[in-house]
Amino acid sequence: MRTTVCYTMAVVASEMNLYQARQRVEDLRAQIRYHDYRYYVLDSPEISDAEYDKLMRELRGLEAQFPQLITPDSPTQRVGGEPVEAFGVTEHRTPLLSLANAFNYEELKAWYRRAVTILEIESFPLVCEPKIDGLAVALVYEDGRFVQGATRGDGFRGENVTENLRTIRSIPMRLLGKKMPSRFEVRGEVYMSRVAFERLNEERTDQGQPCFANPRNAAAGSVRQLDSRITAQRSLDIWVYQLGWADGPYPPTHWETLHWLQDMGFRVNPEIGRYERLEDVERHYRQWADRRHDLEYEIDGLVVKADPFHYYERLGVVGREPRWAIAYKFPPIQATTKLLSIEINVGRTGSLNPYAVLEPVQVGGVTISKATLHNEEDIRRKDVRAGDTVIVQRAGDVIPQVVGPVVSKRTGREKDFVMPDRCPVCGTDVERPEGEVMRYCPNPACPAQAFRWLTHFVSRGAMDIEGLGESWCYVLLEQGLVRDPSDIYSLTREQLVELERMGEKSAENLLSAIEVSKGRPLARLIFALGIRHVGSEMAAILARQFGSIDALARASEDELAAIPTVGPRIAESVHQYFRDASNGRVIEKLRRAGVRMAEEVTPAPAEGPLAGLTFVITGTLASMPRSKAEEYVRQLGGSASDSVTKKTNHLVVGESPGSKLQKAQRYGTNVLSEQEFLELLRRHGAM
Numbered sequence: 231m232r233t234t235v236c237y238t239m240a241v242v243a244s245e246m247n248l249y250q251a252r253q254r255v256e257d258l259r260a261q262i263r264y265h266d267y268r269y270y271v272l273d274s275p276e277i278s279d280a281e282y283d284k285l286m287r288e289l290r291g292l293e294a295q296f297p298q299l300i301t302p303d304s305p306t307q308r309v310g311g312e313p314v315e316a317f318g319v320t321e322h323r324t325p326l327l328s329l330a331n332a333f334n335y336e337e338l339k340a341w342y343r344r345a346v347t348i349l350e351i352e353s354f355p356l357v358c359e360p361k362i363d364g365l366a367v368a369l370v371y372e373d374g375r376f377v378q379g380a381t382r383g384d385g386f387r388g389e390n391v392t393e394n395l396r397t398i399r400s401i402p403m404r405l406l407g408k409k410m411p412s413r414f415e416v417r418g419e420v421y422m423s424r425v426a427f428e429r430l431n432e433e434r435t436d437q438g439q440p441c442f443a444n445p446r447n448a449a450a451g452s453v454r455q456l457d458s459r460i461t462a463q464r465s466l467d468i469w470v471y472q473l474g475w476a477d478g479p480y481p482p483t484h485w486e487t488l489h490w491l492q493d494m495g496f497r498v499n500p501e502i503g504r505y506e507r508l509e510d511v512e513r514h515y516r517q518w519a520d521r522r523h524d525l526e527y528e529i530d531g532l533v534v535k536a537d538p539f540h541y542y543e544r545l546g547v548v549g550r551e552p553r554w555a556i557a558y559k560f561p562p563i564q565a566t567t568k569l570l571s572i573e574i575n576v577g578r579t580g581s582l583n584p585y586a587v588l589e590p591v592q593v594g595g596v597t598i599s600k601a602t603l604h605n606e607e608d609i610r611r612k613d614v615r616a617g618d619t620v621i622v623q624r625a626g627d628v629i630p631q632v633v634g635p636v637v638s639k640r641t642g643r644e645k646d647f648v649m650p651d652r653c654p655v656c657g658t659d660v661e662r663p664e665g666e667v668m669r670y671c672p673n674p675a676c677p678a679q680a681f682r683w684l685t686h687f688v689s690r691g692a693m694d695i696e697g698l699g700e701s702w703c704y705v706l707l708e709q710g711l712v713r714d715p716s717d718i719y720s721l722t723r724e725q726l727v728e729l730e731r732m733g734e735k736s737a738e739n740l741l742s743a744i745e746v747s748k749g750r751p752l753a754r755l756i757f758a759l760g761i762r763h764v765g766s767e768m769a770a771i772l773a774r775q776f777g778s779i780d781a782l783a784r785a786s787e788d789e790l791a792a793i794p795t796v797g798p799r800i801a802e803s804v805h806q807y808f809r810d811a812s813n814g815r816v817i818e819k820l821r822r823a824g825v826r827m828a829e830e831v832t833p834a835p836a837e838g839p840l841a842g843l844t845f846v847i848t849g850t851l852a853s854m855p856r857s858k859a860e861e862y863v864r865q866l867g868g869s870a871s872d873s874v875t876k877k878t879n880h881l882v883v884g885e886s887p888g889s890k891l892q893k894a895q896r897y898g899t900n901v902l903s904e905q906e907f908l909e910l911l912r913r914h915g916a917m
């Protein structure tokens with residue numbers, strides 16, 4: 231109902247008198263404060279972002295119409311959260327501003343027209359950047375070294391999180407090049423990739439900790455940790471998008487500044503564009519609205535900025551929002567719908583996973599009818615009940631989630647959820663290990679478990695057997711050809727071609743995919759085994775630590791628990807797994823089939839002054855063969871690639887370069903001569 235009310239009110243706003251406007255403004259502020267509290271403090275929002283935006287927009291509209299109603303404490307006048315004293319507070323030399331929003335092309339055009347009118351010109355060039363959904367930080371550099379990092383806080387004062395930011399590898403501690411202002415500040419967004427976010431939540435679920443609602447919260451929660459060791463364990467990254475201030479010269483345009491920052495070693499997003507006309511910005515926006523989920527991280531729109539800095543002062547700032555930039559938002563990926571019932575799915579480790587059956591709803595262009603609810607605790611914490619109106623969200627590949635109920639829409643007929651005492655598939659009494667949030671079906675022969683284990687084993691992050699989707703897994707189990715994953719490796723061509731809908735060609739393809747999977751890295755195999763509490767990240771840690779399945783199987787519980795990231799629950803679970811005779815048989819069969827059981831030596835993860843930077847070397851170098859040059863890059867933590875893409879940071883050009891140079895120029899990639907490259911190597915002590 232709330233939406234309808236806002237809409238009607240917005241329509242009649244123009245006919246309001248000051249008295250009515252004041253009443254409405256006060257109402258809106260009270261609502262917004264309430265929702266801020268639900269969102270930021272309780273982490274339990276009642277309305278979707280889109281609904282919240284609507285309230286804000288109506289308030290802004292009224293304040294624009296009746297400026298006498300603006301008060302310093304209006305929600306429109308604040309930028310972010312209050313800084314937490316425990317970190318130490320940092321004054322920003324120039325405030326970290328916020329952005330006005332445009333939700334459609336009309337609004338974008340209106341913004342541009344206003345700017346053009348103020349500047350008294352026909353048009354001006356624009357830079358488009360992805361709007362990263364993370365946490366804004368300001369990084370100060372002195373003589374090329376990182377000296378201080380702070381959160382935005384309220385825009386004027388932020389939290390000093392320098393030590394935590396030092397743990398993020400893509401934040402350079404020292405910059406490349408000699409000519410730069412003696413002291414300057416860059417701004418950027420710290421974020422967590424979707425994959426890292428999912429892994430983190432997976433592990434938190436396994437460890438009985440509450441999940442983060444989205445990658446942004448996870449990133450913010452990780453940076454605002456009082457113990458920087460915790461931050462260090464989280465996979466965080468940064469995109470740098472702005473120069474804050476500088477004591478010394480810098481380029482005259484934003485576009486050139488971004489490249490200048492990139493050359494110093496900052497991670498600048500490759501998906502940026504510069505356009506002369508607003509129509510081209512619109513085209514860029516449409517492309518990204520469709521492709522946003524192709525990115526490894528979440529973006530919620532574009533930021534469109536005027537390119538030449540000399541316009542910024544004249545355009546000025548309204549409230550906290552500069553007129554020289556605007557956030558061009560994508561359609562929301564949240565919606566509200568009815569939760570019809572809560573059902574149970576039996577997972578690969580026998581865990582009983584609750585999920586929501588929803589009245590189908592369109593979210594971000596896709597219809598969803600199911601969403602995960604993680605576990606019992608999660609349901610209790612969010613207090614969702616069958617019959618509730620709930621907020622759901624989806625973001626790319628992430629499984630749709632139920633964010634929470636809209637409490638104000640309750641009728642009193644909603645039903646509390648009770649976890650079953652028996653496995654809904656095989657009827658065995660379920661167990662709940664002490665201190666765990668999950669309940670498990672302990673029956674190893676439970677058909678649901680065999681199916682889940684098999685589909686997990688062949689899945690992408692595990693043994694990655696292409697062509698073996700859920701329906702084939704089901705058929706193989708049903709036909710008795712496979713009982714556990716190791717049986718996959720004894721399937722024959724004859725058996726496969728007999729299956730309905732399996733042609734000769736697909737049988738061949740499947741067999742070769744199975745063959746290929748035998749050589750997967752040890753970490754994948756460990757993950758594929760489906761050991762309770764061992765997600766992909768934990769599997770990688772175990773693989774690195776033990777180097778082979780046999781060494782892992784021999785490890786005592788104490789040895790396992792002695793590894794820093796392995797808690798007692800994981801240690802016990804891994805140890806138990808290898809003590810179970812049926813698991814032992816599966817492993818023996820895998821070994822006999824020729825599946826790789828030990829790790830080959832893996833290169834150390836990238837670290838060093840060039841970490842996060844990609845180099846391409848083209849043409850003939852006078853001083854060394856290309857392979858040698860590439861080795862130097864790797865030694866310093868960078869990566870070397872063969873082809874120039876938008877992601878390439880530096881192209882090193884030798885004698886008679888080919889088309890790569892043109893491509894690099896098109897992408898605006900930094901080009902280094904051989905001399906400059908050698909200088910860079912020397913500076914970092916590689917030569």
Ligand code: IVH
Nearest residue numbers: 327328329359360361362366419471533552
């Ligand atoms: S420019 C006035 N560029 O969006 C300039 N901000 O709503 C403001 N953000 O606080 C910053 N990606 O946290 C800028 N490419 C980008 C951005 C970006 C994400 C965030 C940033 C800012 C918020 C403003």
